[in-house]
Amino acid sequence: MINEVKLDEKDSRLTHRKKLKELSINPYGYPLPYKPNSTVDELKTKFENETNLNKEEIYIVGGRLLNIRHHGKSIFSDLLGVNHKLQIYLKKDELNEKFDIFKDYIDSGDLILVKGYLFRTKTNELTLHILDYHFLAKCILPLPEKWHGLKDTEIRYRQRYLDLFINPEAKKNFIIRSKIIKFLRNYLENQGFMEVETPMLNIIPTGALAKPFKTHHNTLGIDMYLRIAPELYLKRLIVGNFDKVYELGKVFRNEGISTKHNPEFTILELYQAFADLNDMINLTEDIISSLVYYIHNSHEIEYQEKKLNFNKPFKKISFPNELYKKGLDIEKLRNDKEYLEKIANELKIPRENRVISHVIDKAFDELVKPELWDPTFVLDYPVEISPLAISKSDNPLYTERFELFIANFEVANAFSELNDPDEQALRFTQQQKLKEKGEAEAHEYDHDYITALSYGLPPTGGLGFGIDRLVMILTNNISIREVILFPALLPKK
RNA sequence: GGGCUGGUAGCUCAAUAGGUAGAGCAUUGGACUCUUAAUCCAGGGGUUGCAGGUUCGAGUCCUGUCCAGCCCA
Numbered sequence: 001m002i003n004e005v006k007l008d009e010k011d012s013r014l015t016h017r018k019k020l021k022e023l024s025i026n027p028y029g030y031p032l033p034y035k036p037n038s039t040v041d042e043l044k045t046k047f048e049n050e051t052n053l054n055k056e057e058i059y060i061v062g063g064r065l066l067n068i069r070h071h072g073k074s075i076f077s078d079l080l081g082v083n084h085k086l087q088i089y090l091k092k093d094e095l096n097e098k099f100d101i102f103k104d105y106i107d108s109g110d111l112i113l114v115k116g117y118l119f120r121t122k123t124n125e126l127t128l129h130i131l132d133y134h135f136l137a138k139c140i141l142p143l144p145e146k147w148h149g150l151k152d153t154e155i156r157y158r159q160r161y162l163d164l165f166i167n168p169e170a171k172k173n174f175i176i177r178s179k180i181i182k183f184l185r186n187y188l189e190n191q192g193f194m195e196v197e198t199p200m201l202n203i204i205p206t207g208a209l210a211k212p213f214k215t216h217h218n219t220l221g222i223d224m225y226l227r228i229a230p231e232l233y234l235k236r237l238i239v240g241n242f243d244k245v246y247e248l249g250k251v252f253r254n255e256g257i258s259t260k261h262n263p264e265f266t267i268l269e270l271y272q273a274f275a276d277l278n279d280m281i282n283l284t285e286d287i288i289s290s291l292v293y294y295i296h297n298s299h300e301i302e303y304q305e306k307k308l309n310f311n312k313p314f315k316k317i318s319f320p321n322e323l324y325k326k327g328l329d330i331e332k333l334r335n336d337k338e339y340l341e342k343i344a345n346e347l348k349i350p351r352e353n354r355v356i357s358h359v360i361d362k363a364f365d366e367l368v369k370p371e372l373w374d375p376t377f378v379l380d381y382p383v384e385i386s387p388l389a390i391s392k393s394d395n396p397l398y399t400e401r402f403e404l405f406i407a408n409f410e411v412a413n414a415f416s417e418l419n420d421p422d423e424q425a426l427r428f429t430q431q432q433k434l435k436e437k438g439e440a441e442a443h444e445y446d447h448d449y450i451t452a453l454s455y456g457l458p459p460t461g462g463l464g465f466g467i468d469r470l471v472m473i474l475t476n477n478i479s480i481r482e483v484i485l486f487p488a489l490l491p492k493k
Numbered sequence: 494g495g496g497c498u499g500g501u502a503g504c505u506c507a508a509u510a511g512g513u514a515g516a517g518c519a520u521u522g523g524a525c526u527c528u529u530a531a532u533c534c535a536g537g538g539g540u541u542g543c544a545g546g547u548u549c550g551a552g553u554c555c556u557g558u559c560c561a562g563c564c565c566a
Contacts, residue, residue, distance in 0.1 A: 142503035
């Protein structure tokens with residue numbers, strides 16, 4: 001009896017590769033015998049509804065083969081493009097030995113360049129009749145299942161490339177993400193904003209209330225921090241006489257990882273000189289509602305099976321009023337230590353974090369945020385949690401600031417920028433006091449920024465968007481990991 | 494940081510009450526020149542996340558641990 005050689009799928013793919021090399025065929029493509037003159041997507045969109053196909057026109061396209069259907073002396077398969085699949089068709093009596101090589105040594109997932117003409121099968125499927133083909137790269141690992149796709153979230157995130165070419169819905173999220181970013185850039189360029197880049201490596205992490213990642217510069221011998229926001233650098237540019245600037249990029253916050261938080265995420269910040277909070281409200285409404293329309297052709301969309309209405313104007317409410325409706329008095333929190341303790345107890349805030357800023361923030365998150373569904377501007381933020389915004393003229397304990405909430409997410413944050421250097425210095429000092437009292441997320445004191453303000457920052461409107469959350473809402477996802485190509489995961493041991 | 498759920502073939506999933514780990518797809522061999530989840534015939538493929546424990550016997554029960562998902566802080 002002959003010992004049967006037991007092969008698993010990877011072995012058989014490796015054997016196929018070896019056989020190709022023995023036939024002096026490079027499974028990895030170089031050099032290309034001919035260049036592509038079209039793509040799967042182009043052929044599909046151009047000819048999908050075309051009735052007259054010209055067999056004299058030869059197309060050369062590259063792609064990944066999926067679902068090879070052997071049929072004796074003919075073969076059908078699908079060539080995967082970016083958004084479309086194109087069926088290909090091979091006949092033995094035309095390709096001879098190249099047909100046998102295809103039949104015996106090509107596996108699904110392989111990348112090939114094909115050359116042929118378009119025709120329609122009797123089921124009317126647009127198909128490329130192959131006259132010649134060329135190997136581009138061998139896929140030596142087995143693929144996920146063709147019908148159920150790849151469902152294991154861990155593999156989907158760790159090996160996103162598999163997710164992308166196996167699960168079309170996954171790819172769609174990232175295509176929409178790219179469209180959103182492109183829309184925002186176009187919009188801002190059309191409004192006269194200039195895109196700039198400011199440092200990601202900071203000496204002092206500023207511009208937001210968040211914990212930073214720490215790193216070290218070896219030759220300078222100093223600790224540095226990954227930026228938590230570009231804000232203070234961008235305002236220095238307004239001091240430098242630019243009037244409309246924006247930055248779209250990553251910021252890093254050293255906090256918990258969850259379905260709503262990734263340690264690095266994308267933010268858009270813009271600053272407009274000679275403008276104020278009202279200008280930012282108008283700008284925000286226009287950007288968001290026109291973006292939604294651009295993506296969905298409607299101002300009303302579904303998110304998690306509930307309607308979201310993006311028609312202008314958005315709802316506007318006041319931070320202290322909303323908390324007051326919930327039975328919480330910010331004035332009293334400021335003046336009554338016992339009251340603060342009582343509220344902190346109710347909110348289960350740990351003893352070391354019982355600082356006014358923390359309690360206010362937490363109370364809003366717990367009591368008001370869960371009710372903010374349709375786009376809503378929350379105005380009049382307390383000064384304790386708004387160290388970079390100007391105070392309201394009628395009450396210095398509240399600021400000219402808004403946060404925009406959509407579907408319970410904080411999506412945007414804007415204020416009339418504080419431009420009085422003495423007042424800003426005082427705010428920094430107050431933040432240091434909060435820090436001493438146990439507020440881990442107080443704003444750092446930035447002397448260099450005070451110097452910049454001392455040269456004069458004009459009244460300026462500033463606005464920041466959380467891009468990932470915006471993408472989540474527009475792609476109907478509840479996990480941020482579905483809209484970040486490579487989300488943060490623990491290393492696999 | 495805490496709680497709950499999960500991890501079984503390449504993938505998607507089964508496995509009653511603790512009693513020989515199965516199916517579909519994929520893969521291998523064969524038939525087939527219009528298939529598209531092709532079809533038909535035949536086969537191979539497993540250290541059940543990892544490390545221990547209980548038991549005559551563990552995918553299943555217990556302890557620890559790793560990773561993921563969900564919820565809470």
